Amino acid sequence: MKPRAITAFLDRYVIGQDEAKQTLAVAVYTHFRKLALADGADSGLAQTKSNVLLIGPTGTGKTLLCQTLARGLKLPFVTADATALSQSRFVGDELTALMLRLLEQAGGDPQRAGRGIVFIDEIDKLASADEPERAGAGRAVQHALLKIMEGSLIHLPGGATIDTRHTLFICGGAFVGLDAIMAGRTSYGFIGTSDSDDGRIIERLNSRIKPTDLFAYGLIPEFTGRLPIIARLTALGREDFVRIMQEPADSLYRQFRELFRLEGAELVIDPPVFAQIAELALEYKVGARSLRGIFEELMTPVLYTLPDEAPGSRIHFRSLFSAPEKTAAGQGG
Template sequence: MSNLTPREIVSELDNFIIGQSDAKRMVAIAMRNRWRRQQLPPELRDEIAPKNIIMMGPTGVGKTEIARRLAKLAGCPFFKVEATKFTEVGYVGRDVESMVRDLMEIGINLVRKEEMDKVKVKAEKHAEDALLDLLLPSSKPKQAGMGFFNQGTPEELEEQPAADQSSTREKFRKMWREGKLDEREVEVEVTVQGGGVEIMSMPGMEDMGMQVNDMIGKMFPGKKKMRKVNIREAYEILIQQESDKLIDMDNVAELARERVEQGGILFLDEIDKIAGNQEGGGSANVSREGVQRDLLPVVEGCVVNTKYGMVKTDHILFISAGAFSYAKPSDLIPELQGRFPLRVELTSLDKDDFYRILTEPQNALTVQYKALLETEKLTIDFSREALEEVAFNAQKFNEETENIGARRLYTIMEKILSDLSFEAPDRSGDSVIIDKEYVQEKLQDVNEDRDLSRYIL
């Protein structure tokens, strides 16, 4: 990510998201500004706050997808949460600081996976040696956690000289690498989690319950037990155990905290639902405003206590989104508005956009369905006219019923291909062309009956 210019970031997002160039440019600049900030002297770097973003637009136009793809591209911790999940302290709902704790958990998993990839070669070597110790306990002093070869290791091995044992060990190593031992069974020691007592938490206090459970888990560590598994599965278990030995979790926590603080992205969806409006009742507006005031310190920068240490939120990038059909960004409290200085409106999708969504992205629906049915040896292909008909119907149903954006394509494609999906195992080797007439035939009933279309599509 550090090498990508804003233009290159937009180009990468174009591979998955159609249109919305203004939103892509804005998030690309926000990400590049993070890189620019890291190049500055420390005394100036700490003074530069992230430029948080509000994305406005109807559902299904790509707001969440832009944020998710951006985080994946950057390799930084990303967490999406609906603003409606939060309420004021004292009411049923989650504490706003819980989203920072969730982001920290994601950061830990991200860094831990990277560290495991770094030690993978060494862990595989150690796991292979441990596996040979399971197969040939006589060739090395038996260690805790090592089982025995259940399918009859020759007893003569116990009496072989060291040189012969070494030779036998290498023969077993070669057989293992050639896959000749995959189905043999060994006993391996594993840790059974959940030996302690589970504490049920009250609504709104889930985070405290998780921390208490974690503390109890440390007081009562998981029990060890022997499991009988085949060699291939034992090898995977041993790789995991050896990787855990090679990784310093304190270092992982430190790296994850730094990455969360400097590069984390929190996506606040449905933020318009907590904006006050003039039509709403007084108590409803008070509740919404209470959530906003709880969010304010987290967005403007505070310190949140997590089980991995204190996490500062000063430089976490907040991207919020909402349809803003009944409320406006100006309905948010002024302090919160000021913390989201960048605003961008995403446009509704039309027929041409739907056609491009079906054909251009790397993960287009047409590509997904082709691959799914190919597993049954059923080949399908779509004509251009068929996809144009799908796009036309998606726009029409969005206009006539409820506008759910690109998600309408999922319901239409599933309706069109449901019969083929059901019959696929019986049509192995067939090749089917989906043309315009085929699409019209499958959508005929919902096109003719408006009430039915509201329920089906």
Template sequence: MLDSLEHLTPAQIVAELDKYIIGQQDAKRNVAIALRNRWRRMNADPSIQKEIVPNNILMIGATGVGKTEIARRLAKIADAPFTKVEASKFTEVGYVGRDVESMVRDLVEQSVNMVKTQKKEEVKQRAAEIVEDIILDALIPPVQGRSASPVTMSSDPNVIPENDYELNERTRERFREKIRNGELEDRKIEIRVQQSAMPGMGVMGPGMDEASMMNIQEMISGMMPKKTKKRKVTIAEARKILLEEEASKLIDMDEVKEEAIFKAENAGVIFIDEIDKVASSSKKGSGPDVSREGVQRDLLPIVEGSTVNTKYGVINTDHILFIAAGAFHVAKPSDLIPELQGRFPIRVELQSLTKDDFYQILKFPKNALTKQYEALLASENVSLSFNDEALDEIATMAYEVNAEVENIGARRLQTIMSRLLNDILFDVPDRIGANAKIIVTREMVQEKLANMVKNRDLSEYIL
């Protein structure tokens, strides 16, 4: 399951991250090593394999510098289940001490969905054949058994004699070809689809935790008979609905659960954001600081390795990779309780973005905002492009507004690009027709965004 990592060296992992994230080389190197170490552990001597624990990472940096994106892209590279949580939400009343485990349940849910999707892809061809037969049966019901009686012709070509097996089969084959060629996509047929027996069911009880409630709900739901209902839909819609149903029937859910649990335990990545919000700014005192320390102590057993009950089975968190992040403007990493600090041995400080970083973010990543807007307008057959001087001006403005108002990192570019291109996006296709070519220049940027950084108070309302 981790075989895909065999061909990804730390240098190659960094190269993959470089396609989407500008700068932050130190952070990229550390997460690349952590990812490669997973494959190394799975291929180490079995006698020590379980003893090798992951080096969890603490990322320190302002908002918008790429902390979340690095973790998310890392999980995609590894084809690993990934979940992101905000540590600050665990301070809410009624969640402390209980909801901390929900991040592990979310991870397992992600893992199950990933494995299920992969398994469905494997049986897709077989499911498509079954769906084709169901659609064909709805169009031309099959005649049971052969008949020796002569063929009875009807003036209506769609009427097939019930006792004429050969004619029925020939007609079915003709319709099968039409279905495969897409000639009948808009024809309506009646199909039976499964519906949930008790869609709005809830379970209440004193002192019942989230895991117990989910297990009881699933048990009761499994005991209820499955209901079906008739729906009249086009063949195109029927194919989509039935393909999902039939593929689900063909996969072995026990195998999916087993594989998903293994994947979550050995390849899962949990990203805990805003961990600085639960750090105590003083070692002594009462009030909020006590609550924050309580959250840290709730997080500790999960991070250092424990078992968590989920509706798919018991999950061991020993080898899940935890990446924590925070700006640490007020609190310091040393304000975390010592035990939790010790569980994040790798500390990486991410750098604030420079003007040059903004320019590169606009130009080079595969998912750059400029490329996204170009793709949006290309769907209307309008060509959009940016010259280098325009990108440089946008980068300068983003850097200056961050310095003047509040530093929100690369997210500032989204606001600026939206304001710059809103008129164009509104005028297409009414005033700007197909095949138009729009080139964004420095002059256009200056004209559209002239007042953005001149008036600090106004900028605060705009952004």
């Protein structure tokens, strides 16, 4: 798949985040180009690895992007939570378990597993904390991850060995407070005519997160050095929420319409309702994650009585603040 095809696929499930999609698509494409090289030549290009770091507020699509990517590329995909890793006393065992899951996802084929995607979430939680004990644990996890991210042979119980040299590692984290660190650093001079190309490039460079920023945030330098590609996800707004509820191939609206259809009924929701839900969701400040909860709350009373309605009925929501209209079959709408 070429980068454009990858972003086109991502667009079907993930709303907005164009910059992150592009960065991810290029990274993945390049990664697999290198794979093709690695089989033959011993070139420098084939030897370098480009793991990706996704940075963005909670509920903006980091996990969703990786999941969708793995699905689109039909690659084995596993996720791990860095917080859980740092709470475990046996990080090595946890990582082994993770790679076992990857092997399972690959149908037991170690070669295929080695070319899969490993997503490690909440990587920002590994940054040194105030308590020395937690900071130590975070550092230990970073060191353990370093090795497998760079590429090493992981021997699994049962005899299989996975070579992670060609595994794509994607790390994700919210990195709350990183903006303040970035704002504090000196910027490249010249900003101004930001619609000139030069201005835009400089602006991009300035808004770029540098390994030193992550270092200042508390990650160890060796670790940040293994994540050369950084993609940012932006906070989602009202309009994004409205689209997220309706547009993706597996959107909430589509899911619930399907559910109603299974009961022989039709669900109709007017645009103001989506706008009102989006407004509420904004207040929860957990990104798009709150949409499902609000949606389900709205639907529960209707779903409760739906199986008792006559087949062919139509349930029509016009506002979040009034009960839906029910129309029996054949009564027009």
